[in-house]
Structures are given as C-alpha cells and as structure tokens.
Amino acid sequence: MAGIYIHIPFCRQACHYCNFHFSTSQKSRSDIVKAIVKELELRQSYLPTKTLETIYFGGGTPSVLKSDEISDILTAIGKYFNIESSAEITLEANPEDLTTKYLEQLREVGINRLSIGVQSFIDNDLQFMNRSHNATQAKKSIEAAQNIFEDISIDLIFGGQYSSPANWTYNLKTAILLDPVHISSYSLTIEDGTTFGNWMAKNKLQPIKDEIQKEQFLETIESLSQAGYEHYEISNYAKPGQYARHNTNYWRSKPYLGIGPSAHSFDGHTRQWNVSNNHQYLKSILNGEPFYTIENLTEQDQYNEYILTSLRTMWGCDRNRINSFDPVYQDHFDHNIRQIISDKKALSKHNILYLTQQGKLFADQVAEELFYIN
Numbered sequence: 526m527a528g529i530y531i532h533i534p535f536c537r538q539a540c541h542y543c544n545f546h547f548s549t550s551q552k553s554r555s556d557i558v559k560a561i562v563k564e565l566e567l568r569q570s571y572l573p574t575k576t577l578e579t580i581y582f583g584g585g586t587p588s589v590l591k592s593d594e595i596s597d598i599l600t601a602i603g604k605y606f607n608i609e610s611s612a613e614i615t616l617e618a619n620p621e622d623l624t625t626k627y628l629e630q631l632r633e634v635g636i637n638r639l640s641i642g643v644q645s646f647i648d649n650d651l652q653f654m655n656r657s658h659n660a661t662q663a664k665k666s667i668e669a670a671q672n673i674f675e676d677i678s679i680d681l682i683f684g685g686q687y688s689s690p691a692n693w694t695y696n697l698k699t700a701i702l703l704d705p706v707h708i709s710s711y712s713l714t715i716e717d718g719t720t721f722g723n724w725m726a727k728n729k730l731q732p733i734k735d736e737i738q739k740e741q742f743l744e745t746i747e748s749l750s751q752a753g754y755e756h757y758e759i760s761n762y763a764k765p766g767q768y769a770r771h772n773t774n775y776w777r778s779k780p781y782l783g784i785g786p787s788a789h790s791f792d793g794h795t796r797q798w799n800v801s802n803n804h805q806y807l808k809s810i811l812n813g814e815p816f817y818t819i820e821n822l823t824e825q826d827q828y829n830e831y832i833l834t835s836l837r838t839m840w841g842c843d844r845n846r847i848n849s850f851d852p853v854y855q856d857h858f859d860h861n862i863r864q865i866i867s868d869k870k871a872l873s874k875h876n877i878l879y880l881t882q883q884g885k886l887f888a889d890q891v892a893e894e895l896f897y898i899n
C-alpha cells in the first residue's frame with residue numbers, strides 16, 4: 526500500500542507564521558494543474574506498488590482550486606494507479622472557501638475527508654496570524670462541512686504569544702462542541718523568513734513562553750481525552766479509530782509519492798524533493814529537465830528517522846524493529862534508553878517503548894538522546 530501527496534502551491538494571503546511553499550499570485554494556477562497531471566504520468570513507476578490507500582491534497586491552500594481542477598488531478602491519478610475503493614482522499618481547505626455548493630462539488634469529484642485550517646475561533650488571534658477568515662466563518666464552515674462529510678479534521682494552533690491561556694481554553698471548548706472526528710493541535714513555532722520571524726528579529730514580537738506552551742499542551746491532552754479523543758500522535762487527536770490514514774502511513778515509514786512544487790517523496794530507501802519554485806517547476810516539467818533532488822538514506826538515517834517518527838505515536842518504538850538495524854544501533858539504543866526510562870520520560874512494555882505524559886513534553890529531546898550521530 527502507498528499514498529500520493531499533491532502540493533497545491535497557492536494561498537490567498539500569507540499567514541504570518543507560515544514557512545510552507547506557496548505563491549499568493551494564482552496566475553499560473555491552470556498551468557500548475559497541467560504540470561501536476563504531467564508529473565503523475567512521468568512518475569507513475571516511482572512507488573513499489575500501484576495500489577493507493579490514501580491521496581492527500583495539501584499546500585498551500587488546495588481549496589483555491591475549482592472542483593474541475595481537482596477532478597482532473599484525480600482522473601490522472603486513476604489513470605496511472607489503482608485507487609482502493611476504500612481509499613482516504615483528503616483535501617486541506619480554508620474556512621472561507623467552504624460554501625455548500627463547493628462542498629457538494631468536492632464530494633462529487635471524490636474527496637471523502639476534509640482537513641480545515643481553523644487555527645483559532647477568536648477574531649483577534651486570526652487577525653494577528655493574518656488568516657483570511659474570521660471566527661464566525663470558522664464555525665460555520667465546520668457545520669456546513671459536517672452536513673456533507675463525516676470525516677472532518679480541524680487544525681488549531683496554541684501557545685502563541687499574541688493570545689492568552691483563556692483563549693486557548695475557549696478554542697478547545699468550541700472545538701469539542703463542534704465535535705469533528707479529528708483534531709490536529711500544533712504549538713506555534715517561529716520560523717526564520719516568516720513575518721513573525723522578522724518581527725522577533727526586530728524585537729517587535731516577544732519570544733514564546735515555553736512554560737505556557739507546555740501548560741496548554743497538557744490542557745489539550747486532558748480536555749480532548751475527556752471528550753473521547755485518542756491522543757495518537759504528539760499533535761493529533763482522533764475519535765476511536767478515526768486516525769488520519771495518510772499521515773499515519775508517513776509515521777509508519779510507508780512509501781509515498783509527492784507531486785507538485787516542493788513535494789517530498791519516499792520509496793523506502795531514498796527521499797526526494799521537488800524544487801520549491803512554481804516557475805522553475807513548470808519550466809522543468811515542460812522541458813523534460815530534472816525538477817527534484819534525491820538523497821539515498823543510509824542505515825543511520827533510517828534508524829534516526831524510525832526513532833523520531835515512532836516515538837511520537839501511541840504505537841511507540843518497537844524494540845524488534847530496532848533489532849533489524851546493525852548491532853551498533855541496538856547497543857546505542859539500549860545504552861541510552863536506561864536514563865530516559867529512569868527519568869520517567871518513557872516506559873517499556875512488551876518490548877515497545879512509549880513516551881509517558883511527561884516524556885511527551887520533551888518528545889524531540891528524547892528522540893535526540895536516542896539518535897545515532899556518527
């Protein structure tokens with residue numbers, strides 16, 4: 526089984542925290558759609574299997590596409606791959622795009638899961654982030670989507686220095702009342718090259734307070750667990766069994782093909798990533814020139830990656846999988862895990878290592894302690 530990721534590199538406006546690849550000009554939109562269709566043809570043999578379990582339209586903002594354009598891409602995927610009848614087909618969407626008519630069209634062309642970029646239900650937060658929707662649109666879009674789709678996820682951001690702990694409590698309560706089957710909750714990070722990053726460099730924005738982020742993270746786990754969501758990955762919560770299959774396959778090292786500018790691919794042994802520039806991508810696809818960079822994954826890369834992704838999930842890090850690596854990695858793992866367990870950041874049960882609640886607050890640090898750096 527495998528998945529396809531399609532990167533739609535357009536947004537209506539730039540959110541102040543975002544460092545994904547996108548353009549706010551949509552002039553090349555129909556050319557990009559055609560190039561995506563062409564890339565699907567060019568890379569139809571990339572995956573070790575033709576059978577697709579998941580398709581994911583991400584970005585950028587895939588909901589800037591017309592439903593016909595989404596349909597063209599799905600038709601091309603169907604031409605070169607076998608889409609399982611029960612495949613999960615997700616589209617990331619922004620609240621302002623989700624009219625009832627558009628939602629119906631999405632359903633008709635084959636989308637069966639929506640991931641809605643809500644981020645906050647508070648107007649001041651949304652304005653500070655430079656989102657193009659308001660709180661009313663956020664709520665209404667979820668309700669409208671729920672009339673047509675069962676499988677809905679919403680994204681929220683916590684820990685922003687522009688907001689307050691009370692606002693985050695309100696956001697959690699509002700999300701729980703709206704009752705989507707899946708919630709992704711990310712802590713704000715300030716990235717170089719973003720507006721927030723520039724403001725920080727000029728001291729126009731205060732640094733994020735680590736303690737506040739940790740408190741809000743723990744509050745999220747507690748509130749969502751009480752409301753019946755499983756905390757199945759550091760940033761992801763789902764009603765029982767309603768895990769995002771596409772992202773879960775990333776975390777479980779299944780192969781995927783990434784199509785479109787800046788998209789990444791993984792075939793089990795190599796990673797490759799497409800050029801993060803719409804113009805260069807179009808030109809290269811048109812002229813048959815290389816448009817991606819390839820990296821061969823060493824055993825060390827694969828070990829470190831397994832540590833990073835597995836520890837973040839509720840399925841944990843399997844010692845039997847560690848046994849498949851060279852003994853040097855096994856010894857390194859066994860040596861370093863003792864301190865982590867005695868610090869109560871992780872526990873081992875039936876040969877599987879899980880982060881404790883305390884450990885989840887330091888997930889990246891625990892992973893770093895287990896990484897093998899030669």
Ligand code: SF4
Nearest residue numbers: 536539540543584585
């Ligand atoms: S957060 Fe989403 S909508 Fe905002 S700029 Fe980034 S990709 Fe576009």
